[in-house]
Amino acid sequence: MRAAAQDEDERTRPRGRWRMLPWAIVALWVAVIAIAGPSAGRLGDVQVNRAVDYLPASADSTQVAEIQDTLPGGESTDLVLVYHRDGGLTAADRATAARQTAGVAGTHTLTAPPRAVPSEDGTTLMYPVSTTEPGQDDEARTAFVDDVRERVKGGGGLDVEVGGPGALNVDAQKVYGSLGGPLLYTTVAVVAILLILIYRSPLLWLVPLVVAGVADALSMAVVYGLNRGFEVTVTGQSSAVMTILVFGAGTDYALLLVSRYREELTRVARPHEAMAAALRGCGPAVVASSATVAAGLLCLLAADLTSSRGMGPIAAVGVLCALLAMLTLLPAVLVLLGRRVFWPLVPVYGSEPKRRRSLFAAMGGSAGRRPVAVLVTGGVLLGALSLGAFNLPGDLKQEDSFTSRPDSVAAMTTLADAYPGRSSQPITVLAPTDRAGAALAKARTTEGVASAERGRSGGGWTELSVVAEARPESAGERDTVHALREGLDGSHVGGPGAQQMDLETASSRDLGIVVPLVLLSVLLILVVLLRSLVAPLLLVAAVVAVWGAALGIGGLLFEPVLGLEGTDPGLPLLTFVFLVALGVDYGIFLMHRVREEARRGAEPTEAALTALRTTGGVIASAGLVLAATFAVLTNMPLTSLVEMGFVIAVGVLLDTFFVRTYLVTSASVALQRKMWWPGALSRPPAAPAPREPELVGTP
Template sequence: MFARLARAVVRHPWWTIVAWLVAAVAVIAFSPQLSTESDQGDFLPSSYESVQGMEIAQKAFPQQEDTSALIVVKRTDGAPLTTADTAKVNQIAQTLNSDKPETVQGFLAGPQTVAPNRAVQVVAVPMKGFDSDAQTKQSEAVKEIRADLKTQLNGTGLEAKVGGDVAGWVDNEDSFNQSFEIVGIATFVLIIGLILLIFRAPLAALLPILVISLTMQVAMGVIGIASKIFDFSGDQSLSTIILIVLFGIGADYYLFLMFRFRERLRAGDDKRTAMTTALERVGEVITSAAAAIAVSFLVLLLAAFGGFSALGPSLAIAVMVMGVTSLTLFPAIIVLLGPAVFWPSKAWKKQPKSSGAAALGRQVGRRPALVALVSGGLMVALAAGVFGFKADYDFAAGFPQDTESAQATKDMQKGFPPGIATPVQVFLKTENGQPISQQQIGAFSAAVKGAPGVGQIRPGEVGARDKSVARVDLLLKDNPMSNESISLVKDDLTPAVHRATPDGVRSYVSGQTAIFADINAVNNRDLSVILPVAAVLIALILALLLRSLVAPIYLVVAVLLGFTATLGSAVYVFQGAMNEPGVSFQLPIVLYLFVLAIGTDYNILMTARLREEAREGNEPRKAAALAVEHGGPTVAAAGLILAGTFSVMVLAPVSMLQQIGFSVAIGIALSAFVMSTFLVPGLTAMLGHKAWWPGHGDEPDRPTGGEPPVLHKGEYEPSGMGR
C-alpha cells in the first residue's frame, strides 16, 4: 500500500499539492467554529452531588452569581475600622450600585460584611456570565471598579483592594499570555534552529513551520465540521493543546521523512527513487504512530469527566490530518525541491566518517542486557515517586503573590475565615415539594455548626423561584482550595451535612470545593479506565505493524513505565525538592496527552528500524546497533525539539505551567533518550528472534546464502545528525 502511495505522490507531486490546497481552502472557508465550555463544573457528570446542587441553584436562585469579585477595605494605618469608616464603605457601595457595569449584579455591603475584629470590611460583587464575551466584560468591570475606588477613597484614610476569581484572572492574564507567547515563539525558534543545526539548510528549517501552520487551520476546520455532526465541544485550552500536539508530531514526522530521504540520497539514489524508498519505509511508521496517538486520544471518550472526553475527538482528528499531510504534502514538496532542500549545505552528499550514534549503537549491540537493566532500572526508580503523588487544586497559590488580588485575599483573611471567598454551598430541598421552613433551616444550621472544618455559617436564604429550596453557606476555617479542604469536604464534611439534614429534607453539598472533590473522584476513575484501554489498543496497533505478539507487550510496558516515571519525577521535584503541597491535578492527563501518546512515536520508529535491519540479514545484536545508529539521530532530533519547547514553560511565573513544562520535557526526554535509544533496542537484542514471535518479522527479505547481504552503497555507513 505504501509503495503505491509513494509512487503516486512522487510521480504527481504538483497534482498532490494542488489537491491538498483545494481541500484545505474548502475546509477552512466553509467549516463552522468549535463551541467551547469554560467552567470545570460543566464537565462533571450529572450523577455527582455537586452538579445536582448547581442544577437546583440555577432554578431556585436565578440571581445567584456565576462568578464574583470582592472589594476588601481596611484602614491605611492598620487600626480597626470605626463606625464612620463602615458607614463610608456602605456609602461607596451605594454609589457604585448607582452606575454599575453591565455584568455586575450589585455591590453588597452592610453590618454582616464587617469582620468580627473589624480589621476589614468586604463588599461582595456578584457577576453573571461564563462565555468569552461575559468574561471580557467582567475583566473590564474589575478595571473600572479599581479606578472608581481610587477616586472614592481619596482622603478617607481607607484603602481597598479588589480580589476574587475575576480579579485574579485580570491580574494573571498577562502571566498566562506571556507564558503561551514564550512557548509559541520557542516552538518556532527551536524547530527552525535545531533543523538548521541538523541540516544546515534554511529552506529545510522553514518548510515544517509553514506546512504545519497551514495544517492546523485545516485541522480546526475539520474539527468544526465534525463537532456539528457528532455534537461535541471543547474547552478554551483546546486550540493551544492542538497547536502543541501538531507542531510536536508534525516535526517528528517531517524529521522521520527527511532523515530517510537524506540517507537514500547519500546511498546514491536520485531524488525520486530516494523519496519513493523513504516514503515506502517511513509511511508505515507514520501511519502506525498517527493511528496509535489518535486511538489514545479517542480513548478519552471513555472519560466520565467532560473536559477530558471533549478533547478526545478533536485531538484525534488533528493527528489524522497531520498524518495525511505527512504522507502527501511533505513528500510532494520535498521531491520537487530535491537536494535543493538542503541548500546551501553540501553535507548531504557525504557519508560522515563517524558519529556518536554509531558509538552508542555499538554499545547497545555489545551489552544489550546491561543497557536494558540500567535504563529500565532508572525508569523504575523514577516511577516509584508516584506513590507520593498528591493532587493540587489551588490555582491561586500558584500565581504571583504580589498582585492586587493576591494581596486582597491576604487582607481579607485578617478578619474572616479563608473560606469566605469560596464557601461550601449546601442546598436544602424538601422531599414533598412544600416550602421549606425557617425552623428547618435553623435546625440544620445549628446541627452543622460544629461540623469538621466549618469556621462560620451564613444565614440561610430561601429560593426566589422555588420556595422548597434554601441555601446555607459554610465558610471553611482553612484554604477551601487546599488538598486538605478538598479531602475534608469529600470524606468528612459531606457525611456530616447529610447527618445534620432534618427529616423530610434532602441536602446537596456544592460549591467549588465540592466540585473539585468530585473532580478528584472522577479523575481517579477516568485514569483507571483510560490507561488500560489505551495500552491494549496501542498493543493491537503495534501487533499489526510488527506482526508479533511479544514485542508489543514490552513496548506497551515501556510506554506505561515512561508515563509513571515522568509523573514520579514531577513528584520528586515539586513535592520533594520544592516542598509544594501537591502536583497540579491536571498533570496526569497532560502527561497522557503529550508523553504516553506522542512518546509512542519514538518507540514505533525505533522498533520498525530494528525489524528492518533484521530483515537485511543482520543478527539481533547487529540489528540493534544499526537501528540505534540510523534511528537514533532522528529520535534525538525530534525529542530535543519537543522537550525543548516544553522546557521553556519553566520560565513562566505560574506554578501549574512550570510543572507542565518540566514534566512533559522530562517525559519526552525519557521517551526519546532512554526508552527508544536504550531500553527498547536492548530488550529486542536480548530476546532476539523471540521478539518477533509468532510472526517472521525479522526474517531477511532475501536469502543470504551464508554470505553477507548485498547492501546499497553506503547504506549502513554512520550517518551523524549534523554532518
C-alpha cells in the same frame, strides 16, 4: 557541456502526470485552508474555562450550576471586596470602603446590600457582593468585574483587592484568552531554532514549519466543527495542547520523511521518484505510529471529566492533521523546490554518504556488550526516580492555579490571613422549594457551618448560601461539604470547594478506567504491527516506566525548586496518556527498523545495533523537538500547564536518550530472537538443504 546539461535536465525532470501532481496538491491545500480559515479563527469563541466546565455532567456541583442557570437572573457572580491596612484600618479607610461599596450597589443590581465583615485584628474589612446581572454571558461577567475593580481603589497604604469565585473565574478566562498568541509564537520560534540547527540550511527549516502552521489552522477548523456539530468541550488547556502536538508531532514526521528523502536523492535522479521511494520506506511507520498515538488519545473519550473527554478527540485531530499535511503538502512542496532546498548540503545523485562513527553507534555498542547489566541498572534507576511521585505537592487550590498573582489570588491570601476561622466563599445548596425551610434549619445545625441564609427560588428549587467555619478548600471545609451532602436528602451541594472535590473524585475514577484502556489499545496495535507479543510488552513496559520516572522527577522539583504549591488532579492521567502514546511512537520507528534488518537476514544483535545507528540521530532530533515544544508550556502562567509541560518534556527526553537508546537496545540484544516470539522472526532461519552429490561419468 550543453549536451551533458540537457541530459541531466531530462533525467531529473518529472514525467507526464508527475509534473502536475505536486501543483495540484498545493492548490488543494490552498483551497482547504481558504475554506477552513474562518472556522479556525472562531475556535477561541467556543472555549470554556470555568472550573464547573471541566466537571462531569453527573457531578453534584455541576447540577448546582445547571439549576442556578434556571433561577431568576441565572447564574450568580460572587465577589469579595477586601480593604486592608497593615497597621489597622482608620476611620477614613472605613468611610472610603462604605462609600465605594455603596457606589457599586448603586450602579449594579445586587442580590443584597453589601455588609462589612471586620476581622478580629482590625486590619481588614470584607464585603461579600453577589449579583445575577451578567447572567451566563462571559463578556458581561468580565465587564462587571472590571467595573467593580475600577470603582474600588486604595492608596496611601490602604490595599483594596477584589476576590471571590467570580473574580477568580474572570482572571482565569483572561489568562486562557491570552495564551493563544504567546503560545503559538513561542512554539514556532523554538521549532524554528531547532530545525535550523538540525538542517543547517537557510531555506529547508522553513518548509516543515510552514506546513505545520497550515496543519494547525486545519486542526482548529476541524475542532470548531466538532464543537458545533457534536458539542465536544473545548478548553484553553486542550487548545494549547493541540497546538503543541501539531508542531511537535508534525515536525517529528517531517524529520523522518526529509531524512529518508535526502537518502533517496543520492540513489534516484528525479526528486519525485526519490520522494515516492521515501514515502514507501518511512510512510508505513509514520502512519502506524500516528494511528497508535491517535488511538491512545481517543481512549480519553471514556473519561468522566468533561475536559479530559474533550481533550481526546481534540488532541487526536491535531496529530492526524499534522500527519495529513506532512505526507501530502510537505512532499509536494519539497518536490517542487527540488534538490536546491537542501543548499548548501545538497545531496548529489550517485554519491555515497560519509560513514562516521556516530554517538548512537557508540552508545549502542556499550549497551550491547553488557545488555543484562544495563537493563537491571536502568530499571533500578527508573524505579528510584518514580518514588519521587510520593513527594508531589497536595491538591491544587484555586488560588494556586496561577504562577503569577492576579488581584483575585492576592485577595484570597489576604482573607486567609485575616479570617483564619471563617470561609470567604459560600457553599451553595440547592434544595427543593417545598423542603427549603427544613433544609435551611438542617444546614444551620450541621457541624462546621458558621451561617446559612435563604436565597432565590424558581423552577421548584431554592438557593441557600452556607458559610463554613473552615478556610476555603481546607480539610475542614471538605468535611462540611460531606456533612451537607449526607444530611440534606434531595438537595445538591456546590460552590468552588465542592467543585474541586468533584474534580478530584472524577480524576481518580478516570485514572482507573482510561489507563487500562490505553495500555490495551496500544498493546493490541503493537502486536499487529510488530507480529510479536514480547516486543510490544517490552515497549509498553518501557513507556510506563518513563511516565513514572518523569512524574517522580516532577515530585522532586515542583514545590522545592519551581515553587508550585499544588498538583493538578488531571496531571497523572493526561501525562500518562501522552507519554505512553508518544513514547510508543518512537518505539515503532526503532523496532520497525530492527524488524526490517532482521528480515534481511541480520543476526539479532546486528539488527538492533544497526537500527539504533541508522535511526538514532533522527529519533533524537525528533525527541528534542517534541520535548522543546512541550517545554513551551512551562512558560505559561497556569500551574496545570506548567506541570503538564514539564512532566511530558522530561519523559520524552528520558525516553529518547535513555530508554530507547540503552534499555530497548539492550533488551533486543539480551532476548535475541525471543524478542519476536511467537512470530516468524523468533525462529532461526532454515538451513539450506544439502545438495545431492553429482555422479560423474554416468551416461
